[in-house]
Structure formats: C-alpha cells, structure tokens
Amino acid sequence: MLNWIAQIISVTRFNLLSLPQRLGSSTAAVFGIAGVVAVMVAVLSIAQGIMKTMDNSVDEDRVIVLRSGANTEMMSGLSGEDTDLVAEAPGLVRDEDGVLASPELFVVINLPMRGTGTDANVPMRGVQPQAFKIRDDFQIVQGRMFEPGLNEVIVGSGALREFEGLEVGSTIEVAREYWPVVGVFESGGSLAETEIWVDAAVLQQAYRRGNSFQAVYARLTSSDAFQQFKDALTADPRLNVKPMRESEYYSSQSSTVTGLINGLGTLIAVIMGLGAIFGALNTMYTAVASRSREIATLRALGFRSSPVVISVLAESLLLAFVGGAIGAGLAWLFFDGYRAATLNWESFSQIAFSFAVTPQLLMLGIFFAMFIGLLGGLLPAIRAARQPVATALREL
DSSP, X not given: OHHXXXXXXXXXXXXXXXXXXXXXXXXXXXXXXXXXXXXHHHHHHHHHHHHHHHHHTOOTTEEEEEETTOSSGGGOOEEHHHHHHHHTSTTBOEETTEESEEEEEEEEEEEEBTTTOOEEEEEEEEEOTHHHHHSTTEEXXXXXXXXXXXXXXXXXXXXXXXXXXXXXXXXXXXXXXXXXXXXXXXXXXXXXXXXXXXXXXXXXXXXXXXXXXXXXXXXXXXXXXXXXXHHHHHHOXXXXXXXXXXXXXXXXXXXXXXXXXXXXXXXXXXXXXXXXXXXXXXXXXXXXXXXXXXXXXXXHTTOOHHHHHHHHHHHHHHHHHHHHHHHHHHHHHHHTTOEEEEEETTTTEEEEEEOOOOHXXXXXXXXXXXXXXXXXXXXHHHHHHHSOHHHHHHOO
C-alpha cells in the first residue's frame, strides 16, 4: 500500500514538473474552463440577485390580501368596503392612528430605460399613510414626501437608477398629465425600490377607479397571528379574498423568472462545458502522447497502471481547478453588485436588482470545472495506462 502511494506521488510530481513544457495547451485548457465558469456563474447570479431582492421585500409580520383567485396585484380587485372589512380582522397591529392596514392601487406606466431609449413597464403604486408604518424600513433619501391630494410622486432608488426622467424636480406623464417628482426613497433593498409611489386617492381619480383598490398590505401583531387573521377573512361571507404571507407571495412572484434564468444558465453551461471537455481531452491526450516513452519506462521499472491513471487525472483536475478559480473570481469581480433590471413575468413590470455572486455560486462553478476536468482527463488517463509498454518504448 505504501509503495502504491509512493508511486502515485512520484508519477504525479513528474507530471506536474513537466507542465512548463506544455504551457500553450495547458493555458488554453485553463482559460477555456475559466470562460465556462465565468459565464455560468454570471448568468446564475441574475437569479440569485432577483431572489435576494424578493427576500429583502419579505417580513414575516406582514401580509398581503388579494381577491380570491388572483395571483398578482394586477389581477386583483377589491372594493373600498372590502378593504374596510379586512382592516377590522383580528391579529393586526393598531396604534394611535388606527389599524396598520394599507389599501393600495397598482398600475403600470411607460418610461424609457437608461442607456437604451426603449420604453419599459414601470410599476406605480397608490398608497395611504399607513403604508409607511407597515414598511418600517422605508425612508426618504432625497427631496421630500409627496403631499396628500396632490399629483406628486416619490420614486424608489432602484427606479431612479434604471429609468430616465425620475430625478427630483423632473416631471413624468401619468394619465395625460405631468406629475412632479418630489422625492426618492429606499426600502431596505426591497422590490418597492423599483416602484413609483403616489397618494392612492390621487391615483384612483387619475385612472377613474372610484373607491377601489387591488391589494391590502397589513402588519400582524406577530407571525403567529396569521392563521387567526386568515381564518377570520375566509370565514366572512361578505368577503372573497386570499390572505397571503409576504414570503408566500414574493416566492410565487419570483418563481417564473428565476426558473427561466436558472434553466437558461444551466443550458449555456452544459453547451459551453462540452466544448471545454473536448479542450481538456485534447490537452491531456497531447500530454500523454508527449510522455508516452517516459510512462512506458516507469511501467517497465515496475510502476502500476493505477498510479499512472491517477497522476493524469490529478493533472487534469489541477488545471480545471485553476480555471474554475479564475472564472469564478472574474465573475465575482465584474458582476457581483452589478445593477440591472428585468421583466417580472407575473406583473409584466420591471424589477430593478443587483447581480449576486454568492459563495455557493462560486463553489458550484469550481465544482463544475472539476467535473469538466475529470471527464476531460479520464479517457487520456486510461489510454496512458493501457498502452503496451513495448509499443510506447519504440515511439520517438
């Protein structure tokens, strides 16, 4: 056993010391694998960024109430009477200003995206004063709050970055009227930062919605109060609503787009990975061919076949690890925190988010590189071990 281990160490050391002689092919294999890993990690970081934005939107003490059968605010509709009944349900926080329940209106307007000139669907939300208490991470970072009853808007910091014409002091066209932007807000990196907010009563009048809303956002006394709150609403014959925890709602919102991106990223990685495997195969076959006489000499001296196989695989895995580490590092350097926007297929509006190159993604990229190296080195390793000693010794 000790002799076998010593043989592995000796042959592997011999292979690695001869790497400078094959610098060109080895470098090509390393950077081919690095490119695969960089692209895969970069694409998958889009989905991670969207999920992170959704997670930042979630508070276990907050709930959303939609019309029964609706999966998004765009599909929902509640009357003013419905929202009053929701606010009377047990389990909600109450303070000196009343119940922390905010009936809200959700519409989509068109604005040009920065740097493209193309229009995008931007979510616009009509809110009531309770909305700012329910979202306790809300804060104005530029300008001021809109005045209730006036056609004034505040914009999320994400919307400001991604869309043109949202700077404080500018105006946007809403329902054939021009509304001034008076402030910019942040909300803990949540989805709300992609939105434009205005007084709900003003938005109702502009879109002739009457006394109607699309959702009620509310804060529970505790996360354990959700079941009591839900049972009270679903048992009320006057209501036809669907209460949901924020985590449940935003999970359903992100599932389509993240599933699409993860599927696309995996497909791209597999296609590029096949090319990288062939590159690794070529590199390792070249390495084996250039050292066939040395390998045959070692076997003639009593070295077993298995140390030869392991040494070739070790070289292939080392090259793959270096390539994977380079690719993962490049993806982290250039894409982590990169800000972008994409379409939310559930609400048909834009989501502003930042790419998130997580440690898990980096490890996944390196493991994928090692898998490429394993497949790329396996056949050349077997060929090196099975090559007849007499034939290899006669090669020039």
